[in-house]
Amino acid sequence: MAFHSFDKPNPFIGVGLRHPHYQQALDHQPEHLSFVEIHAENFFASGGITKQLLADVRNQYEISVHGTSLGLGSQQRVPPEVLEQFSQLVAFSQPCLVSEHLCFNRALIDNKLMHSGDLLPIPYNKASLELICGHINEVQDAIRRPLLIENLSAYLQPTELAAHAQDDMTEVEFWHAMCRQSGCGILLDINNLIVNALNQKVTNVEAEVTRILEAVSPEFVGEIHLAGFTDNKVNGFIVDDHGAQVSELCWKLYQKALKLFGNLPTLVEWDTQLPSWETLTAQSDRAYKFAKENG
């Protein structure tokens, strides 16, 4: 299944483009950097500097649009005006990839919508599946192309709050069912798998993530995310802060993923405690090297 809209170079490596790097990204395009990922909501403004910047970036790089606020697993539908903003951004930026997250983020409390602005876990059951597939289809219909849905790092099991919010399938079974039912693909975030395994106090993290990677059907995977995290634990949890270079374990598992899935569009994320543009793109160079070795 093709989740990208063109014949991509091989390897096809990108980085998350964040505000402090805008100018350097335009001035210094590294040889092996093919695309940049933007967070959709940062470019929702109807005019002004961000729109101009997006036009400039589009002239130099392929763009991946990564939504962070649609919360497609929420009970409430995405409002038409937000869907319109998202669709307009996709139409304007002509991205090579469009993605969102496997999460919910809002609910009606006392008849008032509250939007957490976060990526919150959903139970892996049939009710969640129906809900998210319906919302994925609405977005796909609006943008007229398939979405990639990113696996989540989660600190909470839904049953900790509500006993009825039980899983009735594994996470990977849920991904597969979601892809079959909606036609979307998976954005496989290897760092999220690592963070989850660490927070679940799994004895052998590498083996656990490898087990998950081997369980995923390659036909559904459309992109890979790589990232690192800072060592500071909060309340005993590793926080998925994308605040450090890609961890060595993540690199190791990336090489396994390349063997399992072939060379896929791969993105290095670094969102907090941002490094220099050179340090960031040295990470994407490393991803390029591994992908090149894979063939």
Place this chain on the structure above:
Amino acid sequence: MDYQQLLINSIFNQQGGNSSALEIYQNNYVENAINALSISFPTLLGIIGEPDFRKIAFRYAKQFPKSSFDWAEFGTSLSEFLQQEEMFENLPYLSEIADFDWRRLWIERAPDETFSADSFALLQQYPPSELRFRPAAGLQKVEYFFPIDTFYDFCQLDDQNSEQKQTLLLSLKKAINDAIKQPHLRSFVLWRHQAKAQFEVHSPLYCNAFDKLLDDASVEEVLATLEKSPEQMHHWLQSVIAKRQVVAIEKRSTSADE
């Protein structure tokens, strides 16, 4: 409540017992809210400093739960909130600073308007009663009691300009006292030029012209507000074009057109 409502309610109302996992989501909401507000309200942050700004943002985030999808839309009621906060009743200018920051943010996000030099030739072709000014992106007029322009200038100075900053601080204190003792409204015109929100203080005479312009009046009606002083009319017209406060002249639609 179902699971999703329980989790959202726990995040916004900081409830949920002793769950350390829940605390991460609760903290994320607060920190994301503080971060979003600090981006949207840079002058307010600069004037009160980070510790007090965090207190304001925390209280605001609790009282006005985020409902928008875009963090940039979070903060719409901050100005009103500051007016009502007892904690800041001795700092009455904060509400106006927040209003100023919010307007600047949305002016910078307003739909683009393209300057058309050629369009001004219409002034030679049609009577001014049939023409209108096309305003710059986000053009608006607002009135404040406090010297918002000086607050803004103060925040633009970095600590290396300590002498200049000290001088400005003294004039700021005096201007604040004057505004409290003898309150009178000062009119500001805000607009966007070259991607950045601009502003300037205007005399009542020029403000009348801007009021008319923003009211979609004809060129004739706008200029009529300045007709007692042809020199000022000429100056105003030159100025609004040079500063790109208007970007074009266009034919007004009339009922006959429709």
